Amino acid sequence: MAERVTFTSSTGPRLAGILDLPEGETRGWGLFAHGFTLGKDSPAAARICKQLAAEGIGMLRFDNLGLGDSEGDWGDGSFTVKVADTVLAARFMAQRGTPVDLLVGHSWGGAAAIAAAPEAGVRAVVSVCAPFDPSHAENQYDDLVDQVLAEGVAEWRVGDKRLNLKRGMVEDVREADLDNTIGDLGLPLLVMHSPTDTVVGIENASQIFAAARHPRSFVSLEGSDHLLTAPGQARRAARIVSAWADPYLGAG
Numbered sequence: 001m002a003e004r005v006t007f008t009s010s011t012g013p014r015l016a017g018i019l020d021l022p023e024g025e026t027r028g029w030g031l032f033a034h035g036f037t038l039g040k041d042s043p044a045a046a047r048i049c050k051q052l053a054a055e056g057i058g059m060l061r062f063d064n065l066g067l068g069d070s071e072g073d074w075g076d077g078s079f080t081v082k083v084a085d086t087v088l089a090a091r092f093m094a095q096r097g098t099p100v101d102l103l104v105g106h107s108w109g110g111a112a113a114i115a116a117a118p119e120a121g122v123r124a125v126v127s128v129c130a131p132f133d134p135s136h137a138e139n140q141y142d143d144l145v146d147q148v149l150a151e152g153v154a155e156w157r158v159g160d161k162r163l164n165l166k167r168g169m170v171e172d173v174r175e176a177d178l179d180n181t182i183g184d185l186g187l188p189l190l191v192m193h194s195p196t197d198t199v200v201g202i203e204n205a206s207q208i209f210a211a212a213r214h215p216r217s218f219v220s221l222e223g224s225d226h227l228l229t230a231p232g233q234a235r236r237a238a239r240i241v242s243a244w245a246d247p248y249l250g251a252g
Contacts, residue, residue, distance in 0.1 A: 009065055010084035013072030017062030017089070020053035027056035028101040029093060029251030033086050034061065035107030036137050039068040044106040044128065044227060047234030048241070055242040058098060058247065064088055069182060071205055075153065075164030078172035079134045083115045090120035101249045104241060105130060107226065115181050116118050124248035125190040129180040129226050132202045132207035134176035141165055153249045171218040190217045190244050192237060201225035217244060
């Protein structure tokens with residue numbers, strides 16, 4: 001069972017989300033941050049959240065600026081904006097009486113989840129196939145960088161999407177740094193990554209784990225691809241998250 005919701009972003013436009021309501025006894029509530037250009041309905045986001053909801057953890061997943069059902073221009077976003085909007089999503093959940101205990105992020109969203117966690121007021125954080133350095137995202141659009149820096153904007157085609165890649169975003173992503181943030185996190189952290197991830201290599205998980213302090217945990221998602229698209233991959237990841245997070249859930 002799911003509920004559609006909207007809330008105001010840090011830059012003004014409305015962001016659209018889906019709240020996957022917990023089945024059976026409510027164990028707690030969580031928030032999911034999706035990857036760079038993916039969205040709330042991407043396989044990792046939808047399948048992980050639905051499985052967690054099936055295990056009693058209600059999850060909010062939402063489209064970032066200009067993606068999916070959300071308003072605005074994706075190019076007006078940045079790592080800073082993604083982090084700020086993740087914090088606002090957590091505040092939205094608190095205002096509706098379901099404060100989040102758990103923050104889960106996939107890919108670039110995993111980096112944003114770590115950065116947002118202290119201000120979001122959560123009790124535990126999970127990164128799934130996340131880059132240690134948010135500027136890793138530039139690998140996806142490196143052939144457009146010179147044009148963007150010279151002209152201010154360029155159209156970037158990603159699958160069936162046409163996105164405006166803007167100078168402000170490129171510069172913001174280059175300046176993002178998680179090293180100190182991870183070390184100062186002060187929250188339980190679960191790092192999940194596939195050794196066969198060809199988009200964001202497993203060395204990123206090693207760097208995140210090394211920078212983190214205890215309590216920290218690592219789980220290898222053997223056989224998974226970066227997007228967790230094969231049957232059962234995302235659900236398996238969710239079941240691991242569900243078990244690991246149990247001590248940190250409000251109802252626990």
